[in-house]
Each structure stands twice: as C-alpha cells, then as structure tokens.
Amino acid sequence: MGNFSQKIDRFIEVFIDYNGYLKVMEGLKNTLIIAVLGLVIGILLGTLIATVRVVPKYKRLPRILNTVCNFYVGLFRGTPMVVQLLIFYYVMLPILNLHMTGVQVAVFVFGFNSAAYISEMMRAGIQSVDPGQMEAGRAMGLGFWPVMRKIVIPQAVKNILPTLGNEFISLIKETSVVSFVGAADLYTAFNYIGSNSYEFMVPYLVMAVIYIVLVLIISLGIKLMERSLGKSDRRH
Amino acid sequence: MIDVINLEKQFGQNKVLNGISVTIEKGDIMVVIGPSGSGKSTFLRCLNCMEDPTGGQIIFNGENLADLSVDINIHRRHMGMVFQHFNLFSNKTVIENIMLAPVYVGCSDLKKIKRKNRSTKIKNLFSSSSQQELLPVPMTKAQITANAKKQAMELLDRIGLADKADVYPSTLSGGQKQRVAIVRSLAMNPDVILFDEPTSALDPEMVGEVLDLMKSLAKEGMTMVIVTHEMGFAKEVANKVLFMDEGRILESGAPDEFFGNPGNQRLKDFLSKVLS
Ligand SMILES: Nc1ncnc2c1ncn2[C@@H]1O[C@H](COP(=O)(O)OP(=O)(O)O)[C@@H](O)[C@H]1O
Numbered sequence: 001m002g003n004f005s006q007k008i009d010r011f012i013e014v015f016i017d018y019n020g021y022l023k024v025m026e027g028l029k030n031t032l033i034i035a036v037l038g039l040v041i042g043i044l045l046g047t048l049i050a051t052v053r054v055v056p057k058y059k060r061l062p063r064i065l066n067t068v069c070n071f072y073v074g075l076f077r078g079t080p081m082v083v084q085l086l087i088f089y090y091v092m093l094p095i096l097n098l099h100m101t102g103v104q105v106a107v108f109v110f111g112f113n114s115a116a117y118i119s120e121m122m123r124a125g126i127q128s129v130d131p132g133q134m135e136a137g138r139a140m141g142l143g144f145w146p147v148m149r150k151i152v153i154p155q156a157v158k159n160i161l162p163t164l165g166n167e168f169i170s171l172i173k174e175t176s177v178v179s180f181v182g183a184a185d186l187y188t189a190f191n192y193i194g195s196n197s198y199e200f201m202v203p204y205l206v207m208a209v210i211y212i213v214l215v216l217i218i219s220l221g222i223k224l225m226e227r228s229l230g231k232s233d234r235r236h
Numbered sequence: 237m238i239d240v241i242n243l244e245k246q247f248g249q250n251k252v253l254n255g256i257s258v259t260i261e262k263g264d265i266m267v268v269i270g271p272s273g274s275g276k277s278t279f280l281r282c283l284n285c286m287e288d289p290t291g292g293q294i295i296f297n298g299e300n301l302a303d304l305s306v307d308i309n310i311h312r313r314h315m316g317m318v319f320q321h322f323n324l325f326s327n328k329t330v331i332e333n334i335m336l337a338p339v340y341v342g343c344s345d346l347k348k349i350k351r352k353n354r355s356t357k358i359k360n361l362f363s364s365s366s367q368q369e370l371l372p373v374p375m376t377k378a379q380i381t382a383n384a385k386k387q388a389m390e391l392l393d394r395i396g397l398a399d400k401a402d403v404y405p406s407t408l409s410g411g412q413k414q415r416v417a418i419v420r421s422l423a424m425n426p427d428v429i430l431f432d433e434p435t436s437a438l439d440p441e442m443v444g445e446v447l448d449l450m451k452s453l454a455k456e457g458m459t460m461v462i463v464t465h466e467m468g469f470a471k472e473v474a475n476k477v478l479f480m481d482e483g484r485i486l487e488s489g490a491p492d493e494f495f496g497n498p499g500n501q502r503l504k505d506f507l508s509k510v511l512s
C-alpha cells in the first residue's frame with residue numbers, strides 16, 4: 001500500500017508542479033468541444049439525411065438523393081472512427097490543400113460520423129410518428145417540409161432523445177482516439193503526466209474516473225430534458 | 237363549388253373508384269354512406285388530393301385539382317378536413333393547433349410580399365427613369381399572430397373549451413379533441429369542410445357533442461361533405477345523400493326519398509343492416 005501512496009504523491013507532483021492540470025483542463029475542453037460540436041453537426045446533418053430518406057419517392061431527384069444518402073451512411077458506419085480521422089487528416093486535407101488543426105478535423109469527422117448513426121435513429125423516430133400528423137398538416141395546405149419541421153421532426157426528436165443521449169455518450173468516449181491526428185484530449189493529458197512521473201497507474205485511473213463522471217452528468221441531463229419534454233404526454 | 241367528373245382512383249391494380257360524378261353546391265350538406273371498403277374515404281381524400289386521382293376531374297374554384305401541375309397547397313387552404321382519429325398535433329397546445337395554419341399562411345404571404353419589394357427596390361436602383369411602386373405590407377408578423385390568437389380564442393369560446401387553450405391534446409377527451417379539430421379547420425375560413433367518419437372513434441356518450449357542433453355549422457351555411465354511419469344525422473341535417481358501393485355511386489338524392497323509398501336493392505340491404 002505504501003507503494004501506491006508514493007504513486008499518488010508522484011501523480012500529484014506532476015499534476016500540480018509540472019502543469020499537468022493545465023493539460024488536463026485543455027484535454028477536457030477539447031473532449032467536450034469535439035463531442036458537443038460533433039453532436040450538433042451530427043444532429044443537423046443526420047436529420048437532413050433522415051428526411052431525404054423518408055421523402056416520398058415518386059420523382060427522380062428524391063431517388064437520387066436517397067441513393068447518395070444510403071452510400072454516405074454505409075460508408076461512415078462501415079469504417080472505424082480512427083480510420084476516418086486518419087483518412088480525413090492525412091488524405092483529404094492534402095488533396096484539398098486545406099489546413100486544419102487536429103481538433104477541427106476531429107470535430108468534422110465526429111460530426112460526419114455521428115450524422116450517419118443519427119440519421120438512422122432519426123429515420124426510425126420519424127417513422128414512429130403517427131402518419132396522421134403529416135396528413136393533418138398537409139390537409140391544411142402546408143407543404144411537406146414545413147410540416148416536417150414544425151410537427152414531425154420535433155415529435156421524432158422527442159421519441160429518440162434517449163438514443164440521442166447514448167450517441168452523445170459514445171462520442172465523448174470515442175474522443176479518446178483523437179490524439180491519432182494530434183488533437184490534445186484527455187488521453188494526451190494523462191499520458192503526459194504518466195510519462196513525466198514514470199508512473200501510469202494513477203493517471204489512467206483518474207482518466208477513467210473523469211470519463212465516468214462526464215457520462216453520469218450527461219445521463220442526468222438527458223433525464224431532466226426528457227422530463228421537461230414529456231409535458232405533451234402528461235395528463236393534468 | 238366542387239364539380240367531380242368521372243373520378244377514378246386505383247391503387248396498383250386495385251380499382252377503388254370507378255368513375256364518380258357529383259356536384260357539390262355552396263351550402264350543401266352532403267352525406268356519403270356505404271359499406272366498409274366501398275371507397276368512401278378514398279373519394280373524400282381525392283377531393284383535396286390527399287390521394288391523387290388516377291382519372292377524371294375535380295373542378296374547384298375554376299381549376300382542375302386532378303391536374304398535378306396546380307399548386308394543391310393553395311386550394312387545400314380553402315378545404316378543411318376532419319379525420320376519424322382527430323390528428324391534432326401532439327407537440328402543440330390546443331391553441332397552437334388552431335393558430336398554426338393561419339399564422340403560417342399569413343407569414344408566408346408576408347415573406348412573398350417582402351421578397352417582391354426587395355427585388356423591386358433593387359430594380360429601381362438600376363433604372364432611374366421608371367420607378368416601380370412597392371407593394372403595401374398589410375400586417376407585421378406580430379399582428380398576424382395576434383389576430384390568429386384572437387380568432388382561436390373565439391373559436392375555443394364557441395365550443396366552450398377556452399380554459400383548455402394552453403393544454404396539450406393528450407389531456408383532452410375524444411369528443412373535446414374532435415371539436416378542437418373541427419374549429420382548427422374553421423380557423424382557415426374554408427369554403428368547404430370534408431369529414432371522414434368524425435364520430436366513429438368516439439365513445440358513444442361523446443358522439444352527441446360533435447354532431448351538435450356539426451349541426452350548428454350546417455345552420456350557418458357551411459358547405460360540408462360528410463362520410464358517416466350516423467343515419468339519424470344524415471336524415472336530419474343532410475340535403476343530399478350518396479350511397480357508394482364498390483367505387484360507384486349507386487343511389488343519390490334528398491334524404492326523404494333516399495331513406496323513405498330506396499330503389500336500389502343493395503341500398504335496401506345496407507339500410508336494413510345499419511338501421512336494425
Ligand atoms: N393507400 C392505400 N393503398 C392501397 N389500397 C388502399 C389505400 N387506401 C385504401 N385502399 C383500398 O381502397 C379500398 C377502399 O378503401 P376506403 O376508401 O378506405 O373505403 P371506406 O372508407 O369506404 O371503408 C379498400 O379496399 C382499401 O384496401
């Protein structure tokens with residue numbers, strides 16, 4: 001046990017005296033930025049894809065768009081996030097002659113990746129909304145898109161809120177691979193502390209605890225949100 | 237008001253409407269009866285092109301709605317529709333349900349005028365000789381919303397549900413839901429309202445309140461097309477009754493002769509079944 005308390009001492013020393021805490025703060029900030037912005041992009045793009053996939057397909061354009069979306073979803077669900085990060089950073093950027101930081105790349109890749117997953121959830125959510133809602137809106141003389149935006153999508157989002165929360169949680173957890181493209185996340189921070197104290201046990205344990213606390217906070221937030229959105233279901 | 241000429245509808249190989257011709261005049265209360273699966277709902281839904289007809293014409297305000305190039309949304313704003321299962325928007329409160337279409341239509345007309353004015357202004361910048369007039373902007377968005385709200389409250393007052401304005405539809409009884417759905421369609425000041433079995437999903441004790449509201453609309457001269465199994469209502473309120481079977485109108489007429497002296501054998505069988 002004495003051994004372990006020594007390890008803790010060494011961790012604390014590096015954490016405070018060698019600016020370890022700054023690295024951790026930065027890592028935490030990047031983790032949250034990547035996960036939150038990734039989720040926002042994912043929701044916007046995913047909703048768009050889902051809508052394209054439920055549009056009635058009498059005409060040619062919706063059919064073509066649908067095929068494009070199917071391809072997109074297949075591509076992003078069929079490859080691991082790390083591979084997508086590496087391809088984006090080391091293949092796409094040079095080809096397009098763009099310059100981006102690791103964090104920016106991670107935000108986009110996380111957004112594009114979660115859009116593929118969220119589009120599937122959203123499609124199921126949209127299909128779970130009573131078709132009578134669309135009918136009533138259309139019968140009033142509103143177009144397909146306005147009814148989608150005002151009536152169907154809000155109900156679909158409410159239906160899939162728990163799964164959307166799970167997606168956010170897995171984005172948070174998956175940020176642990178963004179150091180592959182040079183973004184400084186929690187893993188980078190604790191790896192720094194470990195390397196400087198020649199001791200990895202405590203840093204990685206603390207890292208695990210931080211992830212768990214993050215996930216617990218998010219789960220709580222989702223519960224609260226569900227409750228406030230549940231208004232329209234409650235009898236009172 | 238609506239001229240239906242030789243209307244046909246088929247789903248795949250299944251021919252559901254086999255040439256229906258009927259004229260709906262202003263102020264008509266037309267009741268459509270017939271056995272289940274005879275195409276009553278399909279007929280009604282073709283009138284506002286919720287189902288696109290596969291043949292024939294529907295002439296409404298001088299335009300053929302069956303022609304896919306007409307802007308159907310414009311015409312639907314003049315045709316209310318009331319559904320068997322109410323279809324109130326469950327993410328909107330009662331008053332929001334009623335205000336939604338008037339506010340949407342008001343604001344989208346406003347946007348069109350503003351867009352037109354912007355392009356006129358730009359044109360005026362480039363031509364010093366001929367300055368075009370800007371279109372008058374009738375109301376602001378806030379005024380549109382305020383008007384819609386006032387009208388919605390009046391409609392809720394009319395059905396005695398003003399105190400339910402801010403609750404969600406899930407908290408209402410079936411009869412209340414259907415009455416809200418009816419005044420929701422009234423909010424657009426439609427020329428005609430289409431009802432598809434408005435009381436079939438209701439508990440028996442709530443049928444009366446919905447039929448009473450429909451009767452009061454009839455008294456005010458609202459044009460209505462009603463699919464229903466309420467024969468008493470048809471006899472009392474309708475001025476035309478149609479009997480449909482297998483996608484055809486087998487008999488039509490004023491309720492007195494229609495019910496008093498039915499000529500068609502199938503209609504006799506049907507009436508003896510539903511009236512017994
Ligand atoms: N969207 C649809 N797709 C395929 N068949 C349909 C559709 N709607 C109705 N039908 C068919 O059309 C026929 C008439 O249905 P409907 O108009 O609902 O009759 P009713 O309202 O008189 O009971 C039925 O055989 C039904 O199966």
Ligand SMILES: [Mg+2]
Nearest residue numbers: 276277278433
């Ligand atoms: Mg029906």
